[in-house]
């Protein structure tokens with residue numbers, strides 16, 4: 001029988017501390033988050049009672065379909081869009097692939113330019129290069145300034161009637177920089193009215209305010225595991241009539257646009273997680289911002305460099321560097337203390353340099369030393385104090401010399 005050991009000792013007694021138990025501090029919430037207990041409870045009901053196939057015609061199927069459609073309505077309402085504009089997928093990577101690969105099929109000789117941001121997630125960058133080869137598209141890369149913000153004057157220069165798709169993120173996963181999505185959208189609509197606009201909002205949801213009316217995208221993607229929901233479920237918002245073709249064909253689910261039996265427990269979990277994510281958003285932002293400032297202060301006192309532009313960032317993300325110490329050495333030393341941070345995007349952590357830092361003009365020792373600390377609404381003051389104390393100890397141990 002499979003035995004699952006509990007690894008999370010968030011609440012430990014003084015006796016246990018004396019016996020050598022260590023607080024586990026998870027500070028890699030941009031990679032993924034812990035599932036909220038209320039989300040698990042909601043999913044459990046589906047797994048054990050309403051587990052029918054939502055496409056079956058009997059009552060058990062109808063009950064599952066009802067949960068799925070209720071969840072679609074909840075998510076649509078939270079985003080301020082129509083239920084029929086929400087499609088369930090396996091996550092943001094699939095949603096991004098779906099949009100990019102199906103829009104690419106509309107390319108013609110006169111409409112063949114893709115504009116993608118230099119600091120996008122690999123899901124956008126790699127897919128762009130792949131479809132460019134398949135459909136003979138031109139890729140225009142939008143640069144950023146030293147804070148990681150997209151350059152609007154450069155965007156304006158690239159926008160013309162040949163643009164098929166603009167794919168940009170609302171907040172960066174590696175450094176937390178917020179993008180001026182509303183201004184970007186206005187520029188796209190005025191200079192390239194036929195272009196599709198895809199917004200990767202994966203890192204924004206539950207951490208900063210999102211205004212879909214002002215952003216006015218054709219497509220927007222979310223992934224539940226980034227906001228205390230389950231892994232393997234995400235959504236695509238596609239404005240009515242905009243998504244041209246399915247990516248996955250088969251049984252005709254999701255109104256013929258995304259085949260495969262829907263992940264109903266995941267969908268219900270995502271809707272619950274979304275409700276919880278927006279419930280106390282302002283209070284949570286304030287708490288995470290407070291932690292971000294405490295970390296920044298300590299890093300500066302210790303002689304490190306704060307890379308994240310704190311006045312224009314997600315409240316939960318702070319990327320810092322201790323030049324001369326390699327980021328992955330610091331990550332490993334902290335990991336031994338049960339403190340979990342990241343060097344850069346978890347999906348590409350084997351690569352040595354970050355394309356995001358490179359695009360921001362950050363090179364050499366600062367880039368090699370970068371670590372990302374990402375909190376969540378579940379992070380506690382106790383965890384942050386323990387992290388800051390341990391960081392100082394670990395840096396001394398590694399011989400950091402400011």
Ligand code: PLP
Pocket residue numbers: 030031090091092093094121123169171172173200202203223225345347
């Ligand atoms: N976009 C951004 C900005 C991300 O941070 C991530 C995940 O790190 C993704 C897309 C891909 O999400 P998923 O791996 O859940 O498909």
